[in-house]
Amino acid sequence: AQSVTQPDIHITVSEGASLELRCNYSYGATPYLFWYVQSPGQGLQLLLKYFSGDTLVQGIKGFEAEFKRSQSSFNLRKPSVHWSDAAEYFCAVGPPGFQKLVFGTGTRLLVSP
Amino acid sequence: DAGVIQSPRHEVTEMGQEVTLRCKLISGHNSLFWYRQTMMRGLELLIYFNNNVPIDDSGMPEDRFSAKMPNASFSTLKIQPSEPRDSAVYFCASTAGQNNEQFFGPGTRLTVL
Numbered sequence: 001a002q003s004v005t006q007p008d009i010h011i012t013v014s015e016g017a018s019l020e021l022r023c024n025y026s027y028g029a030t031p032y033l034f035w036y037v038q039s040p041g042q043g044l045q046l047l048l049k050y051f052s053g054d055t056l057v058q059g060i061k062g063f064e065a066e067f068k069r070s071q072s073s074f075n076l077r078k079p080s081v082h083w084s085d086a087a088e089y090f091c092a093v094g095p096p097g098f099q100k101l102v103f104g105t106g107t108r109l110l111v112s113p
Numbered sequence: 114d115a116g117v118i119q120s121p122r123h124e125v126t127e128m129g130q131e132v133t134l135r136c137k138l139i140s141g142h143n144s145l146f147w148y149r150q151t152m153m154r155g156l157e158l159l160i161y162f163n164n165n166v167p168i169d170d171s172g173m174p175e176d177r178f179s180a181k182m183p184n185a186s187f188s189t190l191k192i193q194p195s196e197p198r199d200s201a202v203y204f205c206a207s208t209a210g211q212n213n214e215q216f217f218g219p220g221t222r223l224t225v226l
Contacts, residue, residue: 034214036217041217042220043117043204043217044217046214046215046216049214088117090156096127099144099146099168100158100161100168101215105155
């Protein structure tokens with residue numbers, strides 16, 4: 001069965017500092033991988049996705065993620081965090097050809113001035 | 114393009130009452146997912162449909178919950194009778210094809226007193 005682990009429940013980063021949110025997945029082959037962001041009171045918005053090809057994926061709002069097959073990881077990064085990035089971030093995995101996604105438990109990002 | 118539309122955005126009801134949540138898919142999408150989000154349990158998939166047919170309802174918590182897709186663009190999630198533990202934010206999401214990218218609605222915040 002597929003599973004997604006986001007080991008950090010909360011992360012606090014100073015504005016302007018770099019960010020890395022961790023995501024590890026369990027799946028027999030290479031799945032489709034996603035990062036979503038949820039701002040307070042809002043639905044989930046897709047930040048970026050990986051299906052195949054280049055393992056470094058660029059997304060919206062200056063985010064990027066790197067797929068590392070050997071580590072079963074898909075960590076999200078941003079070089080300089082803005083106060084508006086404070087939100088909850090979800091990693092999700094889905095097997096190619098199917099539509100059901102498995103979501104991680106989320107990481108809440110707090111941005112300090 | 115209009116995104117996924119959910120109504121109502123907020124619902125406050127008393128225990129024992131029937132609650133109906135509504136969702137309109139993005140035009141051209143053929144799969145619909147209902148999720149429930151709580152602090153304790155995170156984001157849970159309740160049920161999903163493909164081409165109006167329920168594919169996986171293993172996440173539906175009890176017989177009090179039912180979901181329908183009367184046509185290709187609309188779905189309802191009904192709780193009858195509602196209980197305080199049903200209080201949560203309910204999201205629907207839609208997708209097209211098999212690329213797994215789900216588009217989320219803004220959610221319905223349900224409070225059962």
